[in-house]
Structures are given as C-alpha cells and as structure tokens.
Amino acid sequence: GFSLAHRPIFPRALTSLHFREVSKLSTLLYALSATTNLEHLSIGHASFAGPENPKHVHLRRLRKLETSFPTGGGAAALFRSLSFPGSAQVHLGLFVTPFEVGELGSDLESATAHLHNLSEPIISVEALADGRHFSRGTLVVKCSQESLTSARRDHPDPILSVDVWWGNPWPIPNREWVYERILAALPRTHVRDIALRLSGPTAV
Secondary structure, X not given: OEXXXXXXXXXXOOOEEEEEOOOXXXXXXXXXXXXXXXXXXXXXXXXXXXXXXXXXXXXXXXXXXXXXXXXXXXXXXXXXXXXXXXXXXXXXXXEEOOOOHHHHHHHHHHHHXXXXXXXXXXXXXXXXXXXXXXXXXXXXXXXEOOOOOOOOOOOOOOOEEEEEEEXXXXXXXXXXXXXXXXXHHOOOOOOOEEEEEEEOOOOO
C-alpha cells in the first residue's frame, strides 16, 4: 500500500490497488475513474470529507472492497460515490472517535445501501465476541447469504463484514448501542439466523 499523491496516474489494466492514508476523496475518485477494471480495492486509514458534488465511479468488476475509516462521514462519502456489483465482498472498518460518534449511523447506512438490492438477500447475521476484543473495545458483525446451519463445508466468505473499535474512555454508551446501529442499517427482511459467537478468555 502507499499514500495517494495529487492526481495520480495508474495503468488502466490494474486489477488490484491498495491505498493508505488517503486525505482527499476527489483525488481517490480521480484515480479510480481511470482504473475501472479493479477487482480488489483496499483503502486503509482514510480520513476525508466528501466534496459537494463528488464524482461517481462505477467499478464494474470489483470483487472485494476493504476500507478503514474513523467515524465522521468519510465512509459515507466514499460509498455514496462508488457503485459496484452486489456480489462484491465488503469489509468495513470504523474507528469510533469521541467527537464524531454521532456519524456512525450515517457511515453504516451508506456502506450497506447496496445490500438492499441484492439478487440473493442476506440470510444470516453473526456477531463475534472475544474476551480479548472486549478488553480493548471492539466488535465484529458478519453478514452472509447462506444459513449458519448449512451443512456445506466450504462456507462462502461473508458478503459484508463490519469491524468497529474504539479507545478509552469509551465514546459510546455500551457495545449494544453499536450493534443496534449496525442492525438498523442492514436489510433484515430475509434474515433467518442471528448468532453471537463467543471465543477466547472470559471478559472481565
């Protein structure tokens, strides 16, 4: 991965890009508009606000999107500016900051908007709780188009994975407050399975 310079130029044939420390959405969208054959896009440690009239980019071959943002509207700005196949797997990381905790719902709603029009709907939602994660304030929610009780051994990767974390003192009332906002953003009409997986040492 690398930082994104002003108005970068990339080969159109690229199928994979990994960015870190993206500070301007307009620069990112300019780069993506010239590399629409991407199959894997990773954007780490991004922190930006959306322009008033953002460019819209369609990544027609995208298979996997990995993003990491602090709360504050950056994730919402990105997802409102991108379109991609519903079959693409999305991994969203959000760091909840004390000053922008109120933007968490907006970031989640924009990042999950494409899930409301899937040809194969979300069937299961799985929350992962680990004692080690609890101690440092994190949670993970995974959404799948297959039942958790399926007998298949080769379970497909989740269509959406949301990883939320925060520091001390906690900027949120409790962990359930975050779960409620994630569930509110998801299309739940066809959900049949909701599970909480516990692993690791017991939380104190």
